[in-house]
Amino acid sequence: MTIIFGVFLLTLMVITALAIVHTQHLFVAVILSGIFSLLMAANFFLLDAADVALTEAAIGAGISTVLFLGALTLTGEAERYRSSSVNRVVALGVVAAITLMVIYATFDKPAFGDPQTPVQQHVAPWYIDTTANDIDIPNVVTAVLASFRGYDTLGEVFVVLTAGIGILFLFSATPTRRKKPQTEQESEVESTAEIKFGEGLRHFLIPQVVGRLLIPFILLFGLYVQFHGDYGPGGGFQAGAIIAAAIILYALLEGEARALRVIPQWVLTGMMAGGAILYSAVGVVCMMLDGNFLEYSVLAADPITGQHIGIIVIEAGVGITVTGVLLSIFHAFAGRRRF
């Protein structure tokens, strides 16, 4: 049954991917890529990877679609550049060759869901036992992510931070291109357009009222995902995306400028750096207490309590950085009138 459902979802994904490549309308492509991510999330869920599914749904289908749309407001919706037919044939050939290679690689792979595969037999039993004995939280995925491979997760937080820094840096460049003298009328038109843009949906009553009702629930759900990560699917990455989504919704309803007044950019930059610093600081404190870097067991007299403290704090660090970076990227796109 799982296999039939999996094949069904994967077929839909292939169709969506082909449609994304085929369409010349960028708005359509963005919406389709959101659908692609949602199908992917369903697929992950089918494979019992609930944590990954939640992340994919929150970030792939949610936030990144909003960011793509933000980029579209700066660039326009139609694809203008068409490459020559020779180039396209070559590209198609390369993609076909790589696909064939990957298919070839699957010939000797272990069967789907087989419990005797190396992946299930080598490290997995150790993770399951040690989580129960030394960390004592029900969600093994969180234990692997936050403790056993916590250094990778620290790295990922810095990847997110780097992305945020990159966007802020590139968008802070003042465009030096031709400034043609504007007539007064033109500049007036532009400024009224700016006012409209900055107001969001304030003049549309129904979305505004309904949307406002939703925000507290989204925030509450975000906090739940953040702090329930030890027990069920969730954690800092997903929670950060959900909380950022709530604030982006506010910005869409009330206007970007008003959202910036609630949480100004310097707070966001502080959050970006602060979450990453919090995470690393936990590692450094472990070193000071005579442990290895990120060895949470030394944080309290009882090693298991130490692990709990460490995991809660670093998850908070992840959440803070992810929220800060996603909101900064959103404001960078939304705050720019032209490219």
Place this chain on the structure above:
Amino acid sequence: MIDWNMHLPALQVIIPMLSAAFVLLLRPRGLAWAGATAASAFTFAIAIMLTIGVLDGQSYVYQMGNWPAPYGIELGVDSFSALVLLIVSGASTLALLAGRKSLDTDIAEERQPLFYAAWLLALAGLVGIPVAADAFNIFVFMEISSLASYVLIAGGRDRRALPAVFKYLVMGTIGATFYLIGIGLIYLMTGTLNLADMELRIHEVADQKPILVAAGFITIGLALKAAVFPLHVWLPNAYTYSPNIVTVFLAACATKVSLYLLIRFDFFVFQPNLINHDIQFAYFLMPLAVLAILVASGVALFEKNLKRLFAYSSVAQIGYILLGASLVSVAGLTASVVHMFNHGLAKGTVFLAIACLATRYTNLRMDNIAGAAKHMPWTMAAFVVAGLSLVGVPGTAGFISKWYLLSAALEEGTVGWILVAAIIVSSLMAMAYVWRVIETAYFGVQANGNEPVVTNTQAVIDSPREAPIALLSVTWVGALANIYYGLAPSLPVTLATNAAETLMKVAP
């Protein structure tokens, strides 16, 4: 008392990474530069301490979170990684020390905290790769270093950097994805991500299709990141349009880290286990290396823009490094690793000298810098030293690696003679393109007597004069290092020999 020596491999990465987050918050003028430079110097000091330890025969293994090896993440430093750490952190520190004024003109003041944070993140990513002993951890740091270097390259005033960086971004992402696909396939068959554990467990499944495809994906992905010919197309424009000091940093070390990873992964995991892998490796990479050396040197001969000229020269030099490795012998690998170090020195110094020139000449085209030596004698003298080292003239660092490469090639019999011929021809080509620059700068006359265009308004009053003293003195540190390591090459040679022996010991 905490034993800091034990923690060195972890500190090597954590210090630049954590400092990056703090530098982001440093608003007042100049403080971001100072913070970044201090953090980078500290990183360099740790790399030196690690190298001393490695030379003493100490082996550094560090378990993150104190979880045992295949389950947790392991770090490890040996001779090979110590050498790469020295190159990366040294290049970053020297470039930052030299570059304050140059970067001030390139990057507006309010953007500087972002820029220097990205710089430190690039540094952290590039040192994180050699320190890591875990295949996925390497990928994470590859992401950090690539994202941060895209930001650095796009940092300057030149808008042409944006399309260049976009190309680099697309190709770099493809390279990293290929690496990730390879790791995924290996994980599927072995269930492990730790490199040492992978080497043991891959043996049983070495002949199965997923592993063979994984070897292909990993090799091509890393070759793309290392700008191995013909996958080098992203490199020339990325180096040409980035801020001058960024070019110094990245040209000296960025591709070397990818080459390090390519060599380490192949010799540690694949060579001892896959049947006939050494022959395939040699047959696949040797022709590419020879083509890289000849074609890229040929392009450099006719290039008019100084920075792009030496970017093509880098593609050729990457060919030398790869050629040594493709011999699959201790001598070849030694030559290859020594050349990583020496090329970092030579190319770093060349780009430092170009950065000196750029403080007085806006346009770095060949005909524009005619007669530059009259105004900037010290800059051009340093350039000549670095240029000779790049060519491989005896008495400079470049000669040492050419010498090792030639003797390694001669061990190979008839094929060796073809390689020797290629190396000699390309050295003559290098001589020609370096001489072209020297000739123009020393003996060239500005067409219709127009004096060099000066960059900032303040300098318009003065006639063109020497570069700022900080920049110039660091350039000379580089030039003197080229001579020093040409006369007393024991440090890179010892490290490289140890590295080559470690790499080959596991090979059949």
